[in-house]
Amino acid sequence: MPELVFFSGTMDCGKSTLALQRIYNRSARGLQGVIFTRDDRAGEGKLSSRLGLVTDAVEAAPEMDLYSYVVGRMSQGDRVDYLIVDEAQFLASEQVDQLARVVDDLELDVFAFGITTDFRARLFPGSQRLIELADRIEALQVEAMCWCGARATHNARTVGGEMVVEGEQIVVGDVNHPAAEVGYEVLCRRHHRRRMTSASAHAGALSPDVLPVASD
Numbered sequence: 001m002p003e004l005v006f007f008s009g010t011m012d013c014g015k016s017t018l019a020l021q022r023i024y025n026r027s028a029r030g031l032q033g034v035i036f037t038r039d040d041r042a043g044e045g046k047l048s049s050r051l052g053l054v055t056d057a058v059e060a061a062p063e064m065d066l067y068s069y070v071v072g073r074m075s076q077g078d079r080v081d082y083l084i085v086d087e088a089q090f091l092a093s094e095q096v097d098q099l100a101r102v103v104d105d106l107e108l109d110v111f112a113f114g115i116t117t118d119f120r121a122r123l124f125p126g127s128q129r130l131i132e133l134a135d136r137i138e139a140l141q142v143e144a145m146c147w148c149g150a151r152a153t154h155n156a157r158t159v160g161g162e163m164v165v166e167g168e169q170i171v172v173g174d175v176n177h178p179a180a181e182v183g184y185e186v187l188c189r190r191h192h193r194r195r196m197t198s199a200s201a202h203a204g205a206l207s208p209d210v211l212p213v214a215s216d
């Protein structure tokens with residue numbers, strides 16, 4: 001049975017790497033997929049991983065009908081065995097409905113990869129619709145870690161090094177760029193709630209004010 005599968009996790013947990021591995025393993029067996037992405041850091045029409053691998057992809061623009069695009073490719077005689085969609089959190093919810101239609105009407109597997117929640121710990125529209133419609137949701141095996149050592153479950157945004165909880169939902173950026181105007185850091189829920197990034201935690205640990213003081 002073909003499936004709509006949502007591989008979800010935080011930033012930097014290996015989603016794009018897994019997408020590229022799936023493409024590689026299928027192409028080694030002669031299978032051809034349509035590879036969609038949206039707003040990848042490497043630029044338009046690219047699917048890239050931090051391990052340095054990159055492949056060409058179709059940019060899933062905001063108004064693009066993904067179902068019609070795939071039907072169009074098949075009508076031209078292109079072989080389409082499956083779909084990969086990276087940065088799926090950025091899709092409009094209608095586009096996720098179109099992916100479900102690809103599974104049900106064209107009987108193709110669709111593998112979507114994306115982060116579940118934004119920097120405010122709110123669902124992205126694309127991720128919300130994937131959670132609603134997916135046959136299966138898979139958590140990535142290589143979890144990213146918070147600075148405290150716990151599993152990272154949340155994405156923090158920093159502006160000028162400070163964690164923020166207000167702003168546009170979509171701002172393309174990366175982790176491990178603390179000096180960048182807009183950067184990201186993965187955190188556990190406890191430290192996301194307390195707005196403690198690795199930088200502010202380090203500053204806090206150095207401050208005698210934050211240490212417990214005995215009253216007698």
Ligand SMILES: Nc1ncnc2c1ncn2[C@@H]1O[C@H](COP(=O)(O)OP(=O)(O)O)[C@@H](O)[C@H]1O
Nearest residue numbers: 010011012013014015016017018049050051142
């Ligand atoms: N220099 C490196 N050596 C080994 N593994 C790395 C290196 N850089 C990144 N990685 C791995 O790549 C993962 C990020 O992969 P990527 O596919 O770009 O993540 P995502 O798409 O989820 O943001 C990291 O969690 C880490 O496991």
Ligand SMILES: Cc1cn([C@H]2C[C@H](O)[C@@H](COP(=O)(O)O)O2)c(=O)[nH]c1=O
Nearest residue numbers: 011012115118119155169170171172173
């Ligand atoms: C949390 C959050 C992230 N983004 C952007 C930042 C990156 O460009 C992508 C995530 O890519 P990755 O391959 O999973 O690292 O999403 C955003 O626009 N808004 C956010 O709140």
